[in-house]
Amino acid sequence: MNGTQNMGFAFVVTWLSSSLALAGPVLLAALGETFAEQSGVLNVGIEGTMLLGALASFLASYYTGMIWTSLLFAALVGIFANVFLAWMYITVRASQVVAGLVFNVLALGIADTVYRRAMGNSAAPESIAMFHPVRIPVISNLPLIGPALFGQTILFYLTLLLAIVAHFILFRTSFGLALRASGENPAAADSAGISVYRMRYTGTLISGAAAGMAGGYLVLAQVGLFRESIVSGQGFIALGIVIFGRWNPLKATAAALVFGACDALQLSLQIFGPRVPPQLLLALPYVVTILAISGLFGGKAVQPRALMTPYVRD
Amino acid sequence: MAKLFERRLTPADSPLAIFATTITAFLVAMLVTAFLFLYYGANPFLAYFALCHEPFATLRGFGYSLVRASPLALIALGTIMSWRSGFSYLGFEGCFVIGATGAGWLALLTAPGGRIGPVPLSLFMPLAMLFAFTVGGIWAGLVGVVRARLGGNEVLISLMSNYVAILILQYLVSGPMRAPGSLPETPLLPRTSWLPFILPGTRAHAGILIALAAAGLVWMMLQKMPLGYELIVTGFNPSAARYAGINVRSRLVLAAFFAGGLGGLAGMVEVLGSQHRLMDGISGGVGFVGIVVALLARLNPLAVIPTAILYGGMSVGADAMQRRASIPSSITFILQSLAVLLVLAFDALRYYRINLPYLRRTPPSVNEQVYK
Numbered sequence: 001m002n003g004t005q006n007m008g009f010a011f012v013v014t015w016l017s018s019s020l021a022l023a024g025p026v027l028l029a030a031l032g033e034t035f036a037e038q039s040g041v042l043n044v045g046i047e048g049t050m051l052l053g054a055l056a057s058f059l060a061s062y063y064t065g066m067i068w069t070s071l072l073f074a075a076l077v078g079i080f081a082n083v084f085l086a087w088m089y090i091t092v093r094a095s096q097v098v099a100g101l102v103f104n105v106l107a108l109g110i111a112d113t114v115y116r117r118a119m120g121n122s123a124a125p126e127s128i129a130m131f132h133p134v135r136i137p138v139i140s141n142l143p144l145i146g147p148a149l150f151g152q153t154i155l156f157y158l159t160l161l162l163a164i165v166a167h168f169i170l171f172r173t174s175f176g177l178a179l180r181a182s183g184e185n186p187a188a189a190d191s192a193g194i195s196v197y198r199m200r201y202t203g204t205l206i207s208g209a210a211a212g213m214a215g216g217y218l219v220l221a222q223v224g225l226f227r228e229s230i231v232s233g234q235g236f237i238a239l240g241i242v243i244f245g246r247w248n249p250l251k252a253t254a255a256a257l258v259f260g261a262c263d264a265l266q267l268s269l270q271i272f273g274p275r276v277p278p279q280l281l282l283a284l285p286y287v288v289t290i291l292a293i294s295g296l297f298g299g300k301a302v303q304p305r306a307l308m309t310p311y312v313r314d
Numbered sequence: 315m316a317k318l319f320e321r322r323l324t325p326a327d328s329p330l331a332i333f334a335t336t337i338t339a340f341l342v343a344m345l346v347t348a349f350l351f352l353y354y355g356a357n358p359f360l361a362y363f364a365l366c367h368e369p370f371a372t373l374r375g376f377g378y379s380l381v382r383a384s385p386l387a388l389i390a391l392g393t394i395m396s397w398r399s400g401f402s403y404l405g406f407e408g409c410f411v412i413g414a415t416g417a418g419w420l421a422l423l424t425a426p427g428g429r430i431g432p433v434p435l436s437l438f439m440p441l442a443m444l445f446a447f448t449v450g451g452i453w454a455g456l457v458g459v460v461r462a463r464l465g466g467n468e469v470l471i472s473l474m475s476n477y478v479a480i481l482i483l484q485y486l487v488s489g490p491m492r493a494p495g496s497l498p499e500t501p502l503l504p505r506t507s508w509l510p511f512i513l514p515g516t517r518a519h520a521g522i523l524i525a526l527a528a529a530g531l532v533w534m535m536l537q538k539m540p541l542g543y544e545l546i547v548t549g550f551n552p553s554a555a556r557y558a559g560i561n562v563r564s565r566l567v568l569a570a571f572f573a574g575g576l577g578g579l580a581g582m583v584e585v586l587g588s589q590h591r592l593m594d595g596i597s598g599g600v601g602f603v604g605i606v607v608a609l610l611a612r613l614n615p616l617a618v619i620p621t622a623i624l625y626g627g628m629s630v631g632a633d634a635m636q637r638r639a640s641i642p643s644s645i646t647f648i649l650q651s652l653a654v655l656l657v658l659a660f661d662a663l664r665y666y667r668i669n670l671p672y673l674r675r676t677p678p679s680v681n682e683q684v685y686k
Contacts, residue, residue: 042469044469087659088655088658088659091662092658092659092661092662093662094658094659094661095658097402097404097469098609098658099655099658101404101602101605102606102609102651102654102655102658103651103655104602105599105602105603105647105650105651106647106648106651106652106655108599108644108647109644109645109646109647109648109649109650109651110648112642112644112647113350113642113644113645113648116642116644117353117354117642233473233474233476233477236470236473236474237474239470239473240470240474243467243470277485277489279481279482279484279485279488280481280485282481283477283478283481283482286474286475286477286478286481287474287478289470289474290471290474290475290478293466293467293470293471294460294466294471295460295464295465295466295467296464296466
């Protein structure tokens with residue numbers, strides 16, 4: 001009896017703590033994407049940006065061993081890549097879905113080419129400097145939730161803090177208002193003296209920085225090595241989380257936790273659970289995201305009205 | 315006020331202008347990639363020669379190019395079908411996998427010990443095509459229903475559905491359909507279910523003929539038939555279409571069904587023509603490269619076949635390059651996607667005209683002074 005109880009306990013603890021851990025990177029990417037989408041740009045390119053950020057932070061950490069510098073480098077690479085994307089979206093006015101999607105293929109090519117060039121033919125993955133979980137004293141010893149909530153890496157807490165900051169900026173500052181106006185009714189925003197182009201560039205670059213850092217988060221706090229498949233759709237899931245979270249950073253946090261819980265359930269059940277095909281559980285996060293954004297639960301009304309519509313100033 | 319570059323009110327849309335910007339974009343992409351070759355210590359001219367020699371100057375390589383081109387062309391045709399109808403479907407990776415799974419399953423049923431037993435090719439092939447088309451069509455059609463009935467965002471839903479399809483196949487080949495052995499894959503499909511080879515001495519199979527026929531059909535449907543007209547109007551302006559009495563919702567679902575069906579056919583062609591068994595990771599990004607092919611062909615069904623052969627050939631050449639010169643084949647990803655991005659970006663150039671008289675006027679030429 002005691003044995004099964006301990007099993008159940010251990011199951012819940014690992015499930016909770018890996019839920020939070022897995023939610024971190026996608027939440028960070030989703031927070032940035034919220035800015036882009038609120039300004040009227042659907043940045044599908046964050047998938048590729050995450051991959052480039054992951055590679056950048058891996059290489060930086062491998063060569064310098066400084067984790068914060070690596071994270072910053074990932075953010076810079078993300079911004080740099082998204083200058084090009086923003087130019088395509090806003091100035092060239094190419095289809096946002098097409099430009100973002102093709103950019104993802106480009107990023108895959110660049111990441112693979114650069115990684116092979118940098119690592120040569122050494123097949124063994126190299127170990128790098130990483131972020132480690134910090135255990136907040138006293139409260140991390142709370143039963144059940146203690147290790148899960150207060151035993152995460154510093155990046156997780158920073159991401160939570162960023163969610164609150166993002167919410168404040170979007171809904172409580174004049175910059176946030178101008179950004180949202182550009183995504184809601186760009187012509188009206190322009191008449192009110194807001195530079196729609198500048199707002200959209202800013203939104204896209206913020207999403208680029210966040211996606212680059214999210215890639216760094218994956219490498220520096222979770223995986224510790226680089227491979228082509230490291231992102232595998234997490235950028236797309238971040239897009240889903242933005243919709244699921246109704247373009248609101250705080251709701252996106254909740255959405256990311258739901259997603260993380262599904263993803264973690266699969267890991268925990270593989271360790272503890274009965275013989276469930278792992279693919280069924282692996283499909284769970286994707287199915288949940290599909291259901292969440294299918295429109296079954298509404299949500300069309302709060303979408304920024306000029307999302308995916310390029311602005312032409314007459 | 316005269317400038318060398320004058321802005322036009324509407325873009326120059328003559329075939330020459332479009333052709334010129336496309337070629338310029340390609341050349342710039344090749345130039346950028348040339349620097350990458352230099353970075354790898356390879357002579358760019360030799361690298362490009364190697365990239366083109368194997369696929370287009372050797373019979374064996376050309377056969378492989380056709381093998382790679384067939385699924386790409388079918389997916390590109392699916393892209394054209396859906397995008398021109400205003401349905402931004404991105405789930406071809408999933409349709410490909412579902413179609414391949416359906417065709418592979420059907421083929422295994424006709425194996426000597428299978429539930430149906432051997433079936434002549436002339437009966438099996440139409441059945442397999444119909445089946446792969448239908449399952450792929452239903453897979454994409456469901457997304458169409460979600461979009462038409464619930465207003466969900468088809469871009470993201472279709473992206474997510476790719477992963478679900480890939481996991482379904484992974485489950486099947488590592489569980490119920492797995493052949494005894496170490497790798498997660500099915501047994502070899504019976505020879506009677508293979509697509510016939512069409513060029514002696516090569517691996518080229520009848521899939522390219524299916525792609526050719528499909529290109530013709532898609533072109534005819536979109537350009538010459540009332541249904542195609544309705545689909546395109548739906549894509550251009552849904553409100554106008556509704557006003558003209560077109561049932562926009564059903565047209566959307568229909569477009570999704572056709573697009574997914576073509577994606578499913580692509581999967582069938584790959585598994586019955588080239589792989590001859592189902593395995594995990596059979597798609598490997600072909601669903602996205604197919605979209606890129608459609609974009610480069612400017613959503614024109616007739617331009618799809620040469621573009622697909624070019625892209626298929628490039629990947630064959632890249633593999634040869636990786637084997638011989640150890641330049642990673644992923645460089646072609648860069649070349650291919652950069653070409654499309656630059657084609658999109660250079661479209662902006664068509665908004666400008668070069669004002670040649672401006673050049674002639676400064677400084678005033680001797681002739682002008684004489685005639686004055």
